[in-house]
Amino acid sequence: MLAINNEQKFNATVKEALTKSANFPRWQNAINKAVAQIELHGEFMTWMPETKSLLIWSQDSNDIHAANGVCDCEAYKHGFPCWHRAAARLVRLYMEARLEESNNIPYLKTTIERKAERLAGIRIN
Numbered sequence: 192m193l194a195i196n197n198e199q200k201f202n203a204t205v206k207e208a209l210t211k212s213a214n215f216p217r218w219q220n221a222i223n224k225a226v227a228q229i230e231l232h233g234e235f236m237t238w239m240p241e242t243k244s245l246l247i248w249s250q251d252s253n254d255i256h257a258a259n260g261v262c263d264c265e266a267y268k269h270g271f272p273c274w275h276r277a278a279a280r281l282v283r284l285y286m287e288a289r290l291e292e293s294n295n296i297p298y299l300k301t302t303i304e305r306k307a308e309r310l311a312g313i314r315i316n
């Protein structure tokens with residue numbers, strides 16, 4: 192069961208994804224289908240934080256897909272964007288945005304050891 196509790200945050204995530212994929216109509220279609228599927232069939236999806244993947248029991252094909260950057264469906268095998276990957280990415284961005292929110296509350300801040308890395312002589316973090 193996928194719970195989207197902060198609809199405003201989710202809508203903002205979707206809007207940004209659609210803006211970024213403006214030149215990729217296939218991705219736009221995938222994103223739109225993903226949003227519709229999340230709204231209609233979110234109860235058949237599970238977010239796996241360990242692997243940052245979304246488990247989807249597809250109501251179209253009755254298959255279960257595990258999607259993150261890759262997928263195991265027919266569209267992916269043929270090199271096309273699929274709504275599973277779009278859904279996984281939307282949910283990941285949404286979940287990360289939610290984490291960021293809680294990190295802004297000082298007493299909820301997690302301590303993360305960050306090591307400065309250099310790339311071509313430029314400090315990147």
Ligand SMILES: [Zn+2]
Binds near residue numbers: 256258263274275276
């Ligand atoms: Zn797929």
